[in-house]
Each structure stands twice: as structure tokens, then as C-alpha cells.
Amino acid sequence: MTTATLPTRRDEAWRYADMDALARLGAGALDVWKEIALAPGEVRRHAMVVGSAAPELHRIRLDIGEGARAELFVTNAGSDYTRVEVEVRLARGAHFEFGGVTIGGAGVTREFVTQVVHAEPEATSNQTIRAVHWAGATGNFLGEIKVARHAQKTDAAQDFKGLLLEAGASANAVPQLEIFADDVKCAHGATVGALDEAARFYMMARGLDPQAAQRLLVQAFIGDAFVALEDEAERETLLDAAVAALEGAKL
Amino acid sequence: MLEITNLHASVGDKPILKGLTLSVPAGEIHAIMGPNGAGKSTLSNVLGGKPGYEVTAGSVTFRGEDLLALDPHERAAKGLFLGFQYPVEIPGVSNVQFLREALNSQRKARGEEPLSGGEFLKLAKEKAGLLKMDMEMLKRQVNVGFSGGEKKRAEMVQMGILDPAFAVLDETDSGLDIDALRIVGAGINAIMRSPDKAVLLITHYQRLLDVVAPDKVSILAGGRIVETGGPELALRLEAEGYDSVMA
Numbered sequence: 096m097t098t099a100t101l102p103t104r105r106d107e108a109w110r111y112a113d114m115d116a117l118a119r120l121g122a123g124a125l126d127v128w129k130e131i132a133l134a135p136g137e138v139r140r141h142a143m144v145v146g147s148a149a150p151e152l153h154r155i156r157l158d159i160g161e162g163a164r165a166e167l168f169v170t171n172a173g174s175d176y177t178r179v180e181v182e183v184r185l186a187r188g189a190h191f192e193f194g195g196v197t198i199g200g201a202g203v204t205r206e207f208v209t210q211v212v213h214a215e216p217e218a219t220s221n222q223t224i225r226a227v228h229w230a231g232a233t234g235n236f237l238g239e240i241k242v243a244r245h246a247q248k249t250d251a252a253q254d255f256k257g258l259l260l261e262a263g264a265s266a267n268a269v270p271q272l273e274i275f276a277d278d279v280k281c282a283h284g285a286t287v288g289a290l291d292e293a294a295r296f297y298m299m300a301r302g303l304d305p306q307a308a309q310r311l312l313v314q315a316f317i318g319d320a321f322v323a324l325e326d327e328a329e330r331e332t333l334l335d336a337a338v339a340a341l342e343g344a345k346l
Numbered sequence: 347m348l349e350i351t352n353l354h355a356s357v358g359d360k361p362i363l364k365g366l367t368l369s370v371p372a373g374e375i376h377a378i379m380g381p382n383g384a385g386k387s388t389l390s391n392v393l394g395g396k397p398g399y400e401v402t403a404g405s406v407t408f409r410g411e412d413l414l415a416l417d418p419h420e421r422a423a424k425g426l427f428l429g430f431q432y433p434v435e436i437p438g439v440s441n442v443q444f445l446r447e448a449l450n451s452q453r454k455a456r457g458e459e460p461l462s463g464g465e466f467l468k469l470a471k472e473k474a475g476l477l478k479m480d481m482e483m484l485k486r487q488v489n490v491g492f493s494g495g496e497k498k499r500a501e502m503v504q505m506g507i508l509d510p511a512f513a514v515l516d517e518t519d520s521g522l523d524i525d526a527l528r529i530v531g532a533g534i535n536a537i538m539r540s541p542d543k544a545v546l547l548i549t550h551y552q553r554l555l556d557v558v559a560p561d562k563v564s565i566l567a568g569g570r571i572v573e574t575g576g577p578e579l580a581l582r583l584e585a586e587g588y589d590s591v592m593a
Contacts, residue, residue, distance in 0.1 A: 291434075291436075292397065293434050294434050294435075294436050296394075296396055296397065296418060296434075297430065297433070297434035297436070298436070298444070298448070299395075299417065299418035299419040299422070300394050300395075300396075300418050300419075300421075300422060300428045300430075301422055301444070301445070301448035301504065301508065302419050302422035302423055302448040302449070302451045302452035302455070302508065303419055303447060303448050303451050304419045304451060305417075305419070307447060307451055308419075311436075311439055311443075311444065311447065312436070312439070314438070314439075315436065315437060315438025315439045316438065318438050319438070
């Protein structure tokens with residue numbers, strides 16, 4: 096079955112989306128979900144670089160069984176609209192780890208939209224998102240956390256930081272928490288700022304040129320998103336893709 | 347080596363340096379002392395090229411070149427080192443990564459070959475040892491979680507690794523206890539006391555000058571050098587205070 100119509104910006108989950116790019120992509124793209132189920136106790140990790148010269152929509156559904164652990168790490172660095180959606184359902188004692196970076200300029204919108212459902216007790220989730228943008232680009236993170244009535248001892252965390260290299264770029268963070276259990280921990284934080292000029296000057300005073308100083312600072316900034324990624328080669332791949340996108344950025 | 351002539355500089359609309367003239371030849375350690383608000387930190391920031399400091403008149407020549415025409419990283423590559431009064435914390439970047447990139451950037455700008463990882467670590471270990479700093483500290487993030495004294499020692503390790511021809515040290519002694527002061531002072535002597543190097547040592551107190559004996563001492567007040575003399579000038583200041591010495 097095909098979804099007949101494209102969503103509109105009145106729909107909360109599509110509020111900051113690039114509707115023109117979505118129209119170019121076509122309504123059919125909305126029907127494509129990657130469904131992944133983790134058996135109890137299973138551990139699975141996936142690292143990916145998304146984005147290209149055409150719009151992309153990646154929709155992923157994760158059903159994480161009891162005591163299982165799913166880790167997803169994404170560098171979102173397309174040169175056209177790129178949206179990654181993840182819907183997660185956590186069973187008892189399961190864990191979901193998400194690290195995401197949106198990076199880029201050229202007026203493009205890049206976004207992560209997550210919905211994490213703590214359906215049973217004692218599950219944990221941790222999401223770390225970093226957005227680095229310039230040249231009128233936008234980075235979005237819409238993060239919904241739902242804690243079911245009996246999902247006691249839930250521990251969910253969400254951390255978003257945006258770094259805007261020049262005026263005109265933007266970052267939107269929309270945390271949305273629906274908590275129906277009473278013995279839970281749900282932490283969320285969102286900040287948006289500019290590059291630390293004191294740090295940049297310090298680095299230049301030691302001999303780093305402006306590009307190198309900016310690259311090191313951006314690397315350090317986005318590094319948080321991939322700290323939990325244990326495979327060094329995969330981490331390098333995601334960081335390299337992000338740093339490569341920085342070429343030509345405003346200094 | 348460094349010639350400052352009639353330097354005027356402002357921060358925002360506020361003039362701070364008002365005709366500062368100073369010459370520091372190679373081989374000299376020159377102490378700058380002065381009351382709060384005299385312009386000492388402004389002088390070091392102008393020499394380092396910090397954004398926000400506007401030079402409105404005068405000139406600064408470093409090894410025969412117009413220093414003010416260079417960007418901060420170009421000044422560093424030419425051999426200028428700025429020791430920060432408040433070293434900056436850089437989360438997520440290790441000292442080793444930062445300093446290796448900094449050193450190799452400088453070497454590249456001078457047309458020299460970069461140091462390999464192994465060569466760099468050997469150099470870093472030697473300089474850290476000079477300042478009695480554990481290599482483990484250099485593997486940590488730049489200045490993050492360092493005490494005030496550790497930051498100042500780390501600055502001197504950086505100076506040792508980068509091996510500049512000229513160092514401007516802005517209150518490197520502030521925040522140091524007596525033992526750390528001796529270590530830092532000995533570090534300055536070991537790294538910078540040389541016929542082809544020079545130091546501008548900005549300080550409030552005689553106690554650093556007990557360890558790093560200056561060849562010259564100048565008093566900076568009201569944005570100008572008002573008096574220059576030998577080491578005895580610092581002792582007079584310590585004993586009598588600025589008001590009496592400058593009267």
C-alpha cells in the first residue's frame with residue numbers, strides 16, 4: 096500500500112523538514128521502512144554515513160528484545176535534504192544507543208527524528224546528537240521519548256548540541272517526553288552556540304592555521320556523538336566523513 | 347629582535363596603549379612590571395594578534411618583519427610564543443594531538459619536514475620532564491581539569507616543544523606555589539636563556555625574577571614605558587611601590 100499524500104509542516108514530526116525536497120523524493124519513499132528485530136540478549140551495532148547529492152529519507156524501526164542492545168551511529172552529511180528517522184521499542188532491560196551528527200552548509204536541511212518507546216521496565220536509552228552548520232543550513236533533532244505506565248526504572252537520556260559557524264545557519268532541537276511511569280530518570284539537554292573564539296585564538300597562537308584550528312575544534316565537538324562507538328575504524332570512518340564535509344566551511 | 351615603536355592600541359573604543367616604545371634584542375630577558383590596568387595584558391595580546399585589539403598607531407618589528415601584518419599562526423611560525431595568563435581549556439582535544447599539529451603546522455610554514463609520531467613523543471617527553479610534568483597529563487585534554495599551577499606548567503611544556511625564538515610570558519607566575527614557581531622559572535631559563543633568543547616577562551612580582559634573572563626591567567604605566575633599568579629597578583619597586591618609584 097502506498098501512502099497517498101506527503102505530510103505537511105503542520106505535522107509536528109515534519110515541522111522543520113524540507114517539503115520541496117520531500118516532494119522531489121516522492122510519497123513512495125515514506126513507505127520504505129527498514130525493520131530490525133533484536134532477539135533477547137542480542138547485541139547489534141550499525142554505523143553509517145548518509146547523504147548524497149539527492150534527497151534521502153532513511154526510516155528504521157528497531158524492536159529491541161529483553162536485555163538486548165542496539166547501537167546506531169550516523170554521520171548525516173548530504174548535500175541535499177537528508178532525514179533519518181528511527182523508531183525504537185525497548186523491552187525489559189534493553190538498551191538503545193544513538194550517536195548522530197548533522198554537518199554541512201549550502202542551505203541544506205539535515206535531520207534526525209527519533210521516537211524511543213520504553214515499553215517495559217528497566218530499559219535504558221542514550222542519544223547524543225551534534226549539529227554543525229553554516230551557509231544558511233539547518234540541523235534538526237526531534238526526539239520523542241515515551242515511557243509506558245509500567246516501565247519503572249527507565250533511564251533515558253538525550254543530549255543535543257548545535258554549533259553554528261556563521262549567522263544564518265540554524266539548529267532546532269525538539270525534545271518531547273511523555274512519561275507515564277513514576278520511578279524513572281529522563282534527562283534531556285539542548286544548547287546551540289558559536290565556535291569558542293578563545294580556543295581558536297589559543298590554537299592559532301600555537302601555530303595552527305584557521306582551518307586546522309576550526310577542524311580540530313569541530314572534531315572535538317562532534318566526537319561526543321561517537322564516544323560510545325567502540326570500533327575505532329568505524330569511528331574514524333564517521334568522523335572522517337563529517338570532517339570532510341567541513342571543507343569549504345566558513346572560517 | 348623585537349622593536350616596538352610608539353604603539354597605540356585600543357580595545358573597543360578605549361585606548362589602552364598610548365605610545366609604547368620598547369626594544370628587546372636577542373639574548374635579553376626583559377621584565378615588564380606595572381600596576382593593574384597599565385596595559386600589560388593588552389601589550390601581550392597585541393603582540394600575539396588577538397582579535398578585538400586594534401592598533402591605531404605605531405609599529406612592531408619582529409626579526410626585521412612587520413609583526414602586525416601577520417596572522418597569529420604566522421607570528422607563531424616566525425618564532426613568537428605567547429604564554430597565556432589564563433590558558434584556555436579545549437575539551438575533546440588532547441595535548442599531544444594539539445601540540446603535534448601545532449608544531450608540524452609551524453614546521454610546514456617554515457618549509458621543514460613534519461615530525462613523526464615517535465619523534466614528537468620523544469620531544470614531548472623530554473620537555474615535560476624539564477617541567478616535571480607527567481606524560482600522562484599530556485595525553486589528557488588541553489588544560490581540562492588542570493589546576494592553575496598545572497596550566498602554567500603545561501604552557502611552559504608547550505613552549506619547550508615549540509622552541510620559539512621569542513616568548514611573551516603574561517603573568518606566567520600567577521597562581522603558582524613556591525615549588526611550582528621554581529620549576530617554571532627553571533624551565534624558562536632552560537628553554538629561553540640563549541644568545542639567540544629573548545623573553546618579554548610580564549609580571550607583578552619580584553619572586554619570579556629571583557629565579558629568572560632579568561637583564562632589563564621596564565615599568566609600564568598608563569599605556570607607556572615610563573622607566574627602564576636593570577634588575578635593581580624591580581627590587582626598588584618591590585620595596586617602595588609604584589607610586590614612589592614613578593613619582
